[in-house]
Amino acid sequence: MRARFTLAEIQWHALDIVDRDGLPALTMRSLAAALRTGPMTLYNYVDGREALEELVVDAVSACVHVPEPTGDWAADTRAVATALWRAVRAHPAAVPLVLTRRTSSPASLAPAEALASALAGGGLGEDDLLVAFRTVMSFVMGIAQAELAGPLTRETTRESAARRMSTLAEGSLPTLAGLAHLGAALADQEFERGLDMVLAGIRQVAVRPHDRG
């Protein structure tokens, strides 16, 4: 019985395992089993565990549907950021890898270039362009992080939600407690409205550049 794989096949199966069975289920051995081979065969395609995880991040990046530029830099920036966020959100179990592992594959650099290019239409100076790029990218990734591990996140279990609420309400955290009940209600708007805030800030710098330093 011979077996030969393409890297894309391996990549897809790996992401599939993560999506279906969770991150801990992704193992050299489980992936090999899914591919109906022995674990060692994988080492002919991938450098090891670390490299495999980068391949999964790359797969998520490949899911980003980079939008066509329209000429409106703010709209384009919003569109790329949203596309990034959607792709990450579509694979929640892979988020820890996306936040943690580095990829420099074309698939992952393409959205970054699209974002930088969109922002470049705003007439920012070189420095401000870099700062704006990092700010937007950080916002997107940070939102993903907040959804994964932040406070004020909607819980999976009802009990843990109640426990957290009571912890917050327990006296010394008045502002957080006041905000906690809004979490579920605003959830879907948070990304968009947060992005609006970030864009408003960038636009301000674009209008009157070099106002600090």
Place this chain on the structure above:
Amino acid sequence: MRARFTLAEIQWHALDIVDRDGLPALTMRSLAAALRTGPMTLYNYVDGREALEELVVDAVSACVHVPEPTGDWAADTRAVATALWRAVRAHPAAVPLVLTRRTSSPASLAPAEALASALAGGGLGEDDLLVAFRTVMSFVMGIAQAELAGPLTRETTRESAARRMSTLAEGSLPTLAGLAHLGAALADQEFERGLDMVLAGIRQVAVRPHDRG
């Protein structure tokens, strides 16, 4: 030979291992060894590996030096965000855990409350306050993420830096390539200037609220 530990002792030793030897070096067994016990003793204090990692995140949170409020909401917000960023940055090897594991300990909620409280001084509506809270928190965590795994990050090895640069310059990523050389130069200012952008956006919403929706 008897041995009895406080949770704080365990926590501190765990963070110490991560800081000194890196994240992979933190192991039930290595931590037990550092404490001069067998691995099983740890289970009397901690629920397991997952709980131990949350304890490390908690330790990093405890390093946040939450500033005293001054009454200037923007300055206070900046101060809390900066304090958060400094604490995270002081323990780079623990960043993957900070981005990934959830803690609801008082130590980790205190900075969150301080941030929410500072923003609450800006006269934002309840919705906008939550959005602003998430935006600033996301920015801080996202910046930490960018420093860990983003593109345009300064490299540890000189060869990998060169390799990335050449990848970027290889034709199809003009905007990123143009930005890449600024990475090292701006590094220290990026957080502060990005935070300025975010604050400018929040201030705008504070001035004329409910302008969308």
Place this chain on the structure above:
DNA sequence: ACCTGAACACCGTTCAAGT
């Protein structure tokens, strides 16, 4: 009750043997 060693079921990877 608290502590902890031995043992189990994993894991990634080396190494050397197959084709």
Place this chain on the structure above:
DNA sequence: ACCTGAACACCGTTCAAGT
């Protein structure tokens, strides 16, 4: 050259025995 099983050195955790 490509492939892959056996074996090794780990890991987290169960289980049952000690005090």
